[in-house]
Amino acid sequence: MIHTKDLSKSYNGTTVLNVEELSIPKGQSFGLVGNNGAGKTTYFSLLLDLIKPSTGNITSNSIVVDESEDWKPFTSSFIDESFLIGYLTPEEYFYFIGDLRGQNKADVDALTSKFEDFFNGEIIGKKKYLRDLSKGNQKKAGIVAALIGNPEVIILDEPFANLDPTTQIRLKQILKDLAEKQGVTILVSSHDLMHVTDVCERIVVLEKGNVIKDLETNPATLKELEAHFASSTMANQEEE
Amino acid sequence: MIKHFINLEWKQYFRSSYWQKSLGLNILLVFFALYFIVIFLGLGFGLLPILKKLFPEQDPFVVANGFLFFWIMVDLMMRFFLQKLPVMSVKPLLTLPIKRSTVVNYVLGKSALSFFNFLPLFAIIPFSIMLIADGYAASQILTWMFTMIIIVLIINFFNFIIEAFSAEKELSFLPLIVVVGTLYGLDYFNVLPIKSAIGDALLAISNNPILVLIPLGVLALCYWYNFKLLRDKLFLDSSLKSKVTEVKAADLSWTRHFGDIAPFMQLDLKLIWRNKRTKSSVFIMVIGLVYGLFFYPQPMYRDMVWLFPFIGIFVTGIFLINFGQFIPAWDSGYYKMLMSQNIKYEQYLRSKFVLMILSVGIMFVLSIPYVYFGWKILIAHFAAAIYNIGVNSHVILFGGSFNRKKIDLNQRAAFNYQGTGAVQWIIGLPLMLLPMGIFAIINWLFGFETGIAVLILMGIAGIVLHKKLMKLITKRYLDSKYKMIDAFSQDS
Numbered sequence: 001m002i003h004t005k006d007l008s009k010s011y012n013g014t015t016v017l018n019v020e021e022l023s024i025p026k027g028q029s030f031g032l033v034g035n036n037g038a039g040k041t042t043y044f045s046l047l048l049d050l051i052k053p054s055t056g057n058i059t060s061n062s063i064v065v066d067e068s069e070d071w072k073p074f075t076s077s078f079i080d081e082s083f084l085i086g087y088l089t090p091e092e093y094f095y096f097i098g099d100l101r102g103q104n105k106a107d108v109d110a111l112t113s114k115f116e117d118f119f120n121g122e123i124i125g126k127k128k129y130l131r132d133l134s135k136g137n138q139k140k141a142g143i144v145a146a147l148i149g150n151p152e153v154i155i156l157d158e159p160f161a162n163l164d165p166t167t168q169i170r171l172k173q174i175l176k177d178l179a180e181k182q183g184v185t186i187l188v189s190s191h192d193l194m195h196v197t198d199v200c201e202r203i204v205v206l207e208k209g210n211v212i213k214d215l216e217t218n219p220a221t222l223k224e225l226e227a228h229f230a231s232s233t234m235a236n237q238e239e240e
Numbered sequence: 241m242i243k244h245f246i247n248l249e250w251k252q253y254f255r256s257s258y259w260q261k262s263l264g265l266n267i268l269l270v271f272f273a274l275y276f277i278v279i280f281l282g283l284g285f286g287l288l289p290i291l292k293k294l295f296p297e298q299d300p301f302v303v304a305n306g307f308l309f310f311w312i313m314v315d316l317m318m319r320f321f322l323q324k325l326p327v328m329s330v331k332p333l334l335t336l337p338i339k340r341s342t343v344v345n346y347v348l349g350k351s352a353l354s355f356f357n358f359l360p361l362f363a364i365i366p367f368s369i370m371l372i373a374d375g376y377a378a379s380q381i382l383t384w385m386f387t388m389i390i391i392v393l394i395i396n397f398f399n400f401i402i403e404a405f406s407a408e409k410e411l412s413f414l415p416l417i418v419v420v421g422t423l424y425g426l427d428y429f430n431v432l433p434i435k436s437a438i439g440d441a442l443l444a445i446s447n448n449p450i451l452v453l454i455p456l457g458v459l460a461l462c463y464w465y466n467f468k469l470l471r472d473k474l475f476l477d478s479s480l481k482s483k484v485t486e487v488k489a490a491d492l493s494w495t496r497h498f499g500d501i502a503p504f505m506q507l508d509l510k511l512i513w514r515n516k517r518t519k520s521s522v523f524i525m526v527i528g529l530v531y532g533l534f535f536y537p538q539p540m541y542r543d544m545v546w547l548f549p550f551i552g553i554f555v556t557g558i559f560l561i562n563f564g565q566f567i568p569a570w571d572s573g574y575y576k577m578l579m580s581q582n583i584k585y586e587q588y589l590r591s592k593f594v595l596m597i598l599s600v601g602i603m604f605v606l607s608i609p610y611v612y613f614g615w616k617i618l619i620a621h622f623a624a625a626i627y628n629i630g631v632n633s634h635v636i637l638f639g640g641s642f643n644r645k646k647i648d649l650n651q652r653a654a655f656n657y658q659g660t661g662a663v664q665w666i667i668g669l670p671l672m673l674l675p676m677g678i679f680a681i682i683n684w685l686f687g688f689e690t691g692i693a694v695l696i697l698m699g700i701a702g703i704v705l706h707k708k709l710m711k712l713i714t715k716r717y718l719d720s721k722y723k724m725i726d727a728f729s730q731d732s
Contacts, residue, residue: 048580052722072582082729083577085507087514087649099503100582129514149582 001026001185002047002153006056009042009209017042017209019056024187024202026152029179031200031217032189033225038206040189041079044157047187048077060153073101077155078142086131090123090141093130094148101149108148115144118170135162143171147178154178155187160195168195175199193229197222245346273355277362284366288374301371305439309427312395312438313420315360319399320416323356344470348463351400357392364388384446390455397462404469504591511570512563515649518570521562525599528558529606536613545688546680548617549695552624553632553672555607559599560628561671564636567592568717572646572728579725586714593633593710600628616688623695624675630702632671634709639667641716644727 004022008015017039024030032040045051047058049065057064060071077083085093091112098108112124122137123144130138139162146154159175160168176199178184190196196203197217205213205228213228215221291300333343368385372378402416426432445451495505512518532551535541554561563570568588571578578588604625611618675695683691702709717724 048576050576050579050722050725072580075580077580079576079580082574083580085574085577087510088507092510096503096507097581102582 001028001061002187003059004056005059007043007046007053007058008055009039009046009051010054015054015209017046017206019043019209019211022204022211024185026185027179027183028202029175029186029200030188031196031203032187032206033191033193033196033203034189034206035191035229037208039209040206041157042209043206044077044079044155044187044189047155048075048079071153074152075155076101076146076149076151076153077157078139078146078159079155079157081135081138081142083142083145084130084138087129089127089129090133091125093141094145097145097148101151103149111148112144115174118144118167118174120167136164136167139163140167147174151184153185153187157189158191159188160190160192172199193222193225197225242346249350276359280359280362281366284363285370287363287367288370301376302439302443304367305442306436307439308391308442309423309435309438312391313424315356315392315395316399316402317416317420319356319395320402323351323354323396323399340471341467344467347470348397348466351396352393354396357396360392361389364392379449380446383449383452384442387442387445387452387455390452390459394455394459394462397459397466400466401462401469404466404473498591498594501587501591501594504588505595508570508591508595511649517647517649518563521559524562525559525603528555528562529603531555531558532607532610532613532617536610536617542613545616545620546676546683548620549624549627549679549691550672550676552607552617552621553628553675555610556600556603556621556625557628557632557671558603560596560632560636561668563599564592564596564633564640565667566643566647567637567640568724569640569643569645569647569728570649573649575728576725579721585717586710589637589710589714589717593637596633596636597629600625600633619692623679623692623699626699626703627675627695628699630699630706631675634702634706634713635670636667638713638716641713641720644724646728646730 002024004019006021007017007019009017016037032043034040042051046053047060047065049069049071052066057066059065060075063071065071085096088096094108094112095105098104103111112119116124119140123133123141130141133141139159143156143159146156156175159171163171172195175186175188179186179201186199188196188199201217203213203215203217203221203225204211205215205225213225215224287304288300291303295303364385368381371381402419423434427434445455492506492509495502495509498505512522532555535547535551541547568575604621607621608618610621675698678698679691679695682694
């Protein structure tokens with residue numbers, strides 16, 4: 001589905017991302033972990049053609065993302081709060097996104113009604129602008145908006161941050177269902193190793209822009225990841 | 241403590257990207273400041289001779305004091321719209337071990353150093369010098385001068401009290417209008433002769449320096465009240481937290497007539513109506529509409545036919561210019577989302593285009609009453625409207641692709657230069673001066689009708705070429721896509 005080849009991005013001579021080859025098959029739930037500055041958001045931004053790659057490219061469904069815009073109809077994403085339009089209410093925002101994705105109000109209502117649990121009664125019908133919602137509720141609205149219009153690829157940057165524990169558990173269930181039952185390719189990044197191992201079939205560890213681990217999730221994965229990140233702090237301490 | 245505060249202030253000012261990025265803008269602001277200083281200096285030195293000439297049989301010092309009432313009113317109004325108490329910047333200080341009262345004193349003390357308080361000095365001091373030179377008793381005038389400075393500070397703090405109350409109201413101008421209106425009304429209907437009372441009071445003080453304690457007392461009272469207001473408000477949950485407003489949704493289903501650009505048009509209309517910065521462009525439309533009234537009623541301008549298209553462009557295109565110059569920066573807050581969404585750039589731009597054209601049409605219809613001043617004006621406005629639709633709309637869209645400055649929609653608009661760059665100034669030239677120049681030359685060479693015809697033809701040419709031009713403009717936007725995303729995601 002998504003194929004990355006010789007991709008690199010550098011700013012003023014500093015390389016922040018360098019991925020030789022990475023293929024994500026259709027319907028896979030894919031997790032990206034790494035410390036701050038590892039290049040997770042950079043990779044997602046490249047995937048959405050928000051920044052231009054220095055070398056190489058990403059193809060999504062055999063469309064080169066920085067050459068054609070045809071990947072947009074089947075790709076949706078929520079990277080950060082700047083994806084929200086602050087002066088709209090959540091409903092208006094959902095309808096707007098729906099309009100862009102060829103869904104009428106009834107379609108959007110049908111979809112959002114499935115997330116009543118997830119919204120916990122704090123999003124719909126509150127007559128509040130998105131800019132006035134709390135960070136967590138903004139995130140909820142943004143994530144659900146990314147599910148509108150039956151996308152085939154969903155990209156979520158740090159979806160678990162700022163959410164309360166109940167919502168985190170619900171979100172994990174939603175993401176699992178999407179990948180398993182509907183064959184949606186899901187790309188998630190997170191700092192929280194436990195969440196990623198729960199949700200993703202495959203986990204890639206980025207460090208300073210390089211892929212250093214590529215794991216199929218199994219019961220031992222969490223231990224392995226924890227060991228890896230613990231050792232890298234030790235290595236850092238030794239260096240210092 | 242004060243040392244830290246001043247240090248912070250200094251860094252805030254010089255490290256703001258605002259200062260570093262837009263040197264040109266700062267030069268302009270300095271220029272404005274100098275301009276006002278010169279005007280006030282002129283007033284200070286010129287007032288005495290002027291008063292002597294206008295009121296030869298009266299004491300100019302008494303006359304000047306009689307006018308103080310109006311000055312106080314105007315000063316109060318100016319400050320209300322332009323001066324804000326800089327409360328937000330202390331938010332990070334609240335969790336630090338600093339006494340709440342110290343922070344409040346600092347904020348209030350800082351406001352006393354505002355430019356608005358120094359500006360009147362440029363008039364008060366020269367006027368005092370002139371008076372002393374004219375033979376008035378130095379002790380009397382110096383007391384007067386001192387009292388005036390106190391009054392300036394009283395206005396300064398009184399304004400913040402008004403603002404504190406207006407912040408809670410839906411109609412934020414109301415408290416100001418009530419205060420100014422009541423004072424003026426009391427005076428006008430001779431209920432309370434405030435005008436002469438203020439004059440007399442100042443004369444009394446200057447003759448009897450001990451009375452200066454009264455304005456000092458008023459100042460202390462204003463300060464104390466501000467202190468109380470601020471101290472009670474200085475919690476994260478009350479005033480420092482931005483207000484939550486309830487949504488009043490309007491029915492925008494009529495935009496469906498515009499087909500595939502409807503979602504964007506609805507978005508733009510909500511954008512305009514729900515944000516402080518954009519809302520003001522609606523009010524500016526009203527100002528633009530009456531702009532012609534500054535010129536047409538005066539016989540002097542009635543014969544300056546070459547000026548008509550310029551006024552026409554302005555009257556019919558005020559919204560186009562005001563809104564259009566910041567495309568696509570209006571959407572800068574969520575530009576990343578738009579760029580990763582399933583949209584066609586051309587649709588997005590066309591929605592803005594249609595909105596601007598509609599505004600030109602509406603403004604032209606509203607400006608039809610100008611025909612009262614002569615049919616030539618109506619024709620000139622019509623030609624200007626066509627020119628706006630055909631040429632200016634495309635020019636301004638094209639200029640927008642050079643916009644690299646983010647706009648924070650929640651900032652108030654008056655004297656807000658955020659998002660303004662060189663582009664806005666450069667684009668203004670072809671927009672207004674070019675059609676005026678073309679018309680003026682042709683009007684001079686071949687006459688009025690030919691000049692109008694040329695403007696209309698240029699406009700029609702633009703309308704005919706609309707599809708082609710939009711393609712060019714869209715390409716230009718696509719080419720600068722990455723640069724815009726990068727620029728808009730930086731905080732200014």
